[in-house]
Amino acid sequence: DAGVTQSPTHLIKTRGQQVTLRCSPKSGHDTVSWYQQALGQGPQFIFQYYEEEERQRGNFPDRFSGHQFPNYSSELNVNALLLGDSALYLCASSLLVTGKNEQFFGPGTRLTVL
Template sequence: DAGVTQSPTHLIKTRGQQVTLRCSPKSGHDTVSWYQQALGQGPQFIFQYYEEEERQRGNFPDRFSGHQFPNYSSELNVNALLLGDSALYLCASSLTSQGVGIQYFGAGTRLSVL
């Protein structure tokens, strides 16, 4: 049973560029959440997708956007990259019908903005 998979594992971009990160949820899960983990910090909630719509959003600017596909996989897009966007981006999947929605995390994509 494949867990949550994220790609790529590492990414280097320069300021002003745009980036797309990808996530495939754990088999059977229908909900994807994205988190940003800056160095030495805990993960910060970016947004969550369910039924191909953004269900909830954290305190992140509109430069951060996402998408969920019919197969439940998801993308995180960040436009106009800033140095401060350098972080580990974590994807978590869960099953909404489970009620609690316990989240299972992927290994993350480490983004470096130069």
């Protein structure tokens, strides 16, 4: 039973560039959420996708966008990168119908913006 996978593991970009992070949910899950975790902080919710639509969004600017594909995998895109976007980006998956909102996380992508 495959868990949540994310790619790439690490990424280094420069200010102003664009980045795409990828996530495959746990087998059987249909909902994907993205979180940003700055060093020494707890994860902050970015947005959630279900049935290929953004279902809920946190307090992040429009530079952060996403997509969910028919196979439930998801991408997080960040445009016009800022130094402050350096963080660990975590993807979590869950199964909506259970109503339990039990979210399982991937290993994360460490993004460094120079």
